Amino acid sequence: MGDGQLKKDVTGLTALTVVVGTVIGAGIFFKPTAVYGAAGAPGLGLLAWFIGGLITIAGGLTVAEIGTIYPETGGMMIYLEKVYGRWLGFLVGWAQMIVYYPANIGALAIIFATQVSSLFELSEKSIVSIAIITAISVMLLNFMGTKYSGRIQTAATILKLVPIIVIIIAGLLYPGGGVVRLLPFSSVDHPVATGLGSALMATLFAYDGWINVGTLAGEMKNPGKILPKVIIGGLSIVMAVYLMINVAYLFVLDSSQLAGTDTPAALVASKLFAGLGGKLITSGILISVFGGMNGYAISGIRIPYVLATQKMLPFSGWFSKVSKRTNVPVNGGLFILSISVIMILTGQFNQLTDLIIFVIWIFITLTFIAVMILRKTKPDIHRPYRVPLYPVIPLIAIIGGFYIILNTVIVQPQNALLGTLLTLSGIPIYLYTKNKNN
Template identity: 60%
Template sequence: MGKDELKKNLGLVPALALVIGIVIGAGVFFKPTAVFTATGAPGLGLIAWILGGVITIAGGLTAAEVSAAIPKTGGMIAYLEETYGDMWSFLLGWAQTIIYFPANVAALAIIFGTQAASLLGMSDSAIVPIAIIVSVFLIIMNLFGSKTGGVIQTVSTICKLIPLIAIIIIGLINGNGGTVRLLPMVAQNHPIATSLGSALVATMFAYDGWINVGAIAGEMKNPKRDLPIAIVGGLSLVMAVYLLINVAYLFVLPASALAATKTPAAAVANVIFGQAGGKIITIGILISVFGTINGYVLTGMRVPYAMAVENKLPGSKWLAKLTPNSKVPVNSGILLGIISIILIFSGKFDQLTDLLIFVIWIFYVMTFFAVFVLRKKRPDMERPYKVPGYPIVPIIAILGGLYIIFNTLFTQPLNAGLGLGVTLIGLPVYMARKNKFTRNNED
């Protein structure tokens, strides 16, 4: 069977590294702008980072039960298909193909262009061209094979740790803000509920990506034991790093200054390291963002390919085409590139990230709720791992997700409507093609 052909050679350490590597990307360096703009005060901003971590860990603990019980390659798509049926797994795959992965690539490419233009002293008009060049370059590089993409990922993961560690250590030691910079808790004219909600959406982009580790369950030596540990352990470490670096930011610059700059990490680096040292840190940040884009390109081009192999998408024969030598889904990569470039022209990093977070969290909540559904529908299902604190922990994850979704609906109705509209376009596509689906027999 297809699943048995996968080499089960991944242990706990690579899975743990993958969670940390996927999650720590551009958000930690650039989302403080959106967080402290939304809250207007450092205290509420830090609460948003903490709350985002708590919701994500609760989600990780909850989703881990589903991923351990359904250790199939495909991750969340497999979970939704097993729990709710073909239609919901199709809509997730559709949303990932049309919104989630292209918007991630576009948003990260925009922030790469913003950082590069700032470093080189170029005007804002250079941001979009740089963003398009870097995204096209990485798609081309990934067409040479997954090994090439893997090398880029490894180098960038190492490089991303350098600016993180440097800013945390030097910022905390030499920063002169102290506790004064951590106050006040709430700013005037910033309603707590909506301000915290908007900041939370921003932090969730920085925490996003953790669930994608479930996609490699079929290649893990012991996914039922190691996958939950990797998700929870990795997210706990990420949360600690995010809190430390945001406190370091606030020790160096006030929340108002962080909200006023498009490149908060670089601004902090310039203060504590000087202009020359700040540029070196900025280069490290650029490499980190470069690697994060690469990660989304590498995984993103495989989603439409996997759907096309089962004849689920219009033009499936074209999308399922592989390169002759490297066996990479070339046309699925081209599709990802085209949609990403269209989104890049918006030039709006925060709008794109809020859009993709809104859409993907609808499916995250469904994954969390799947714990309740499967326990009722399939009580005899083998569950080597069960979420601790059931049902409280899953309820925390679900309520947190619903808060993110409804806050976006109320505070950004056009953005939410666009996300829902594009996702729901998948319904008529599903209805038109459901009788043409073929099965990979990967169970």
């Protein structure tokens, strides 16, 4: 391997499939449990899916502006560095490197292994081993090169839509289903404010992944034109799909049944399609989860590379190596894979996902604010794209972000503390590398 520049191999189609393929991963198939468990009623649960989509689209419309101003490999890390300073750019990269990407890959690997174990009636003891093998396999596929991993992502994105479309159509036509299952709106046992907040946290894991396409901007041939389209178009598709499939779920099962199972989509599939049909749908769900892992791997392995090229990591020379044969930063992928394996050993899917959302939304919210700061400090900078309805859209995104962060601090203080400590653990690393470089 040698030091080098990443080539502009990422097309608009690959970028779109990274958005859709990464966002539609495991969340839509497994998070209804947490959503309707927190909401306590179908109406409030559906509202959480809708608001989560609105916040995400408002966020996508906002971030697309700063993404086209600074279309460089690294995404959010570059945005925050340009606006707030190098220290914050490093800190978001650090958080992505040790928490966000490893936890996403680890959580999805656990879900993948759980579904495999259930499908083939294997022992629960096999779940951890299957999850580790799956995570390793995904990373090895990415080490083969961006073109190969991009093709895998495109294929997985297309194939994962099959079980979703089938469930939507069959669910809406399910005998006995109807709007009655979409009511009541709320439950006396679940306060609306905190219930909606916890349900929203769960939906945002299902919507998560859209901002990762920014890490590929430096490898796009025309990011100013491509990036806004793939973010906005991809998220609009995802929101429509999520709302339709949740209505289909509720036509088959009531919200208490969805809240009471760890595999809600598989349970719905078993009701809709007995025997082999249910297993085929479950296999489609596995493809979707695998595609989600691949999407996170495509983006994640570039974060240590970018930090290393700026000499902001110990052993930067090692992290900045790019494979001469495949032009992929393999060493960064090995590091993220190692942390993923450690997280897989915990076996805690929901804790990992809640931790991910809290940590990443701190930085995402700061990115929304950065767009407004740039409008004041650099009004004349070239903007290939401007967020529409400014400042309304950015303010919606910012308010949504603060709500998510504060709700986690109140409802899940342990996760908030753990996420904060892991993120701040990067400060000594930053100071060490800064002094060393000086």
